[in-house]
Amino acid sequence: MNANSELSFPAPAHWIDGKAVPFDGPVIEVVNPATEAVIATVPAGTAEDVDRAVAAATAAFPAWAATDPAERAAVVRRVAAGLQARSEEIAATISADMGAPISFARMGQAGLPVMAAEATVSVVADFPWTEEIANSLVVREPIGVVGAITPWNFPLQQVITKVVPALLAGNTVVLKPSEVAPLAARILAEVTAEAGVPAGVFNVVHGTGPVVGEAIAAHRGIDMVSFTGSTRAGKRVSELASATVKKVALELGGKSANIILRDADLKDAVTRGLSSAWINSGQVCGAYTRMLVPAELHDEVVDLLREAAAAYTVGDPTEESTLLGPLASETQRARVATYIERGVADGATVVVGGPGRPEGLETGAYVRPTVFADVDPDSVIACEEIFGPVLAVIPYTDDDHAVQIANSTDYGLNGAVFGETEHALAIAKRMRAGQIDVNGPQMNLLAPFGGYKQSGNGREMGRFGLEEFLETKAIQR
Structure with a gap:
């Protein structure tokens, strides 16, 4: 039996402030690259949709940032367990929207995100949230609202390598998944709600890079952008983000x-x-x-x-x-x-x-x-x-x-x-x-992953990935 024949996808919606937001505007068709059939649609989001998601993330930030890291880790462990429970659905969904062979999708597209989440959670307990350096107390604090822009080749794994450390660090997130392979993001949103991620802490806005991606990169209410994609697009993200001097982490192309x-x-x-x-x-x-x-x-x-x-x-x-x-x-x-x-x-x-x-x-x-x-x-x-x-x-x-x-x-x-x-x-x-x-x-x-030269900056995975989403404050006493 065709592994995708019984898949169904929800009506197009963003995920803002802990719930699916109905959308009646233009949509983007999601095409199965093996059959050329349209299998779903997602909203063609706007800058106004980004504004709403940023407002929700901003409102949710103080309480989430004040949550004990151990409690945040417990929530993320439940997210990982929720993804594991839906792994076959995730594999079939990603196979349908970006063409990964089902045997690889189970391991690399559905299994790897769970392992990556669990690995990152494992560093929280021993992470130096505070340390003494001579007469200074060095404190690591969340940056604020993080904009995450992710690609289509690993449509859940690349989301997890940004969203999990961002949440563990105490940030709130506005995610733009790739419009080519966007469907796993809805599954993740549902899993976060079931795992106890508070409303507004994790938000999803669908759309294209030139509209939604650029709105995220330029938004004054977003404190950091983490982007994975082409070097050309990464340069554009950096250009737009420079107007507000927000932190930018880029994982770009390679020619290994x-x-x-x-x-x-x-x-x-x-x-x-x-x-x-x-x-x-x-x-x-x-x-x-x-x-x-x-x-x-x-x-x-x-x-x-x-x-x-x-x-x-x-x-x-x-x-x-x-x-x-x-x-x-x-x-x-x-x-x-x-x-x-x-x-x-x-x-x-x-x-x-x-x-x-x-x-x-x-x-x-x-x-x-x-x-x-x-x-x-x-x-x-x-x-x-x-x-x-x-x-x-x-x-x-x-x-x-x-x-x-x-x-x-x-x-x-x-x-x-x-x-x-x-x-x-x-x-x-x-x-x-x-x-x-x-x-x-x-x-x-747990090893750092990231590039030299035009392959980007910053690092993902493990302790190094967690550090990317933190500010460092020195308090002299």
């Missing part, structure tokens, strides 16, 4: 380098590298999209990639066996397809995939998962974020050359090194990125 050293376990490195490049159909800001390999091993790596790629099934995201679904929208499909065509035009060698749609998938936002070899490190596909299942294999001559290539883009979000441990660690320390994986470790949800 995966350096495979001569002393690496080659098959393991290639297999893990391809998995990272193509996970969530490549719609991951930290994906290892550039595979840097020793020139003399290039052809062997290409053969291993061709073998590994054969295991990746592309198709209906409701099927349990599907590993790669459609991209999140037709707009994104067209964008990625243009990059694939550009790679061919610029002379890169197509190993698997290439231009055009996968066979038998003429309907839906599908592209052919693609691996390019012999890629010029200065070419468009090696330097610009594609945000689709496209891997560029780039040969290098020695360690210095590999590091130079890795650091050559405008981005610095994530990266990886595979090789003998001490050798790999030495290379990792030379890479200009906020997070480096050595030999494919398990994800650490």
Whole structure:
């Protein structure tokens, strides 16, 4: 049975002051990218809707900020439990509105947010809310009303990495979820109410970036904006926020380098590298999209990639066996397809995939998962974020050359090194990125995540994510 066939979605509404707010104006259609069917609508919100949400958040702030951190943590634990209880619904919803294969949606789209929330809650008890420094009492206090603007690739996880630490810090929140994949935000809103989050503490305003997003970034009543999305949009958020000198935290694009050293376990490195490049159909800001390999091993790596790629099934995201679904929208499909065509035009060698749609998938936002070899490190596909299942294999001559290539883009979000441990660690320390994986470790949800250069500023996850949403006050005695 089609996993999405029994899904139903509520009438379009914002969530303001603890309840769904009926809306009778223009709406935005939510399209299933696999079927091209309209599955729901959400309000095309306005600046006035943002005003109402900010007013509710402002009114709720004093009481929530005064709540003991342990009590706030207890509420957030109930939120995590509520999300866990609705995990299958969340997975199916996100699979329907942005195309994630259902098997991945259960783990990455529904399961990961719960784990991230629980990890962040775990730091509250030992967090230094106050500390003595000589004759000063240093106090960490909530910033105020936080505007959160989130993307479509992980439509619940990216919300949780902002909303949970913001609430734990004592802030109130106005969220604008992506209009491409907005439906999980309503589930979260209902869960927060059931968990005892007071009315006005968490609010959702639907709409587009140029209208609702810009209204949030510019609003005088919002004290901080936390944004995840493209570097271009992040620059616009910063520009608008500068008028009120509000704090801005940005998690932006990436073009992560995966350096495979001569002393690496080659098959393991290639297999893990391809998995990272193509996970969530490549719609991951930290994906290892550039595979840097020793020139003399290039052809062997290409053969291993061709073998590994054969295991990746592309198709209906409701099927349990599907590993790669459609991209999140037709707009994104067209964008990625243009990059694939550009790679061919610029002379890169197509190993698997290439231009055009996968066979038998003429309907839906599908592209052919693609691996390019012999890629010029200065070419468009090696330097610009594609945000689709496209891997560029780039040969290098020695360690210095590999590091130079890795650091050559405008981005610095994530990266990886595979090789003998001490050798790999030495290379990792030379890479200009906020997070480096050595030999494919398990994800650490307490480690800081964020970027260098045009990948943004600030950090998410664990203690570091909590600190982003706090002011620091020194009281001299």
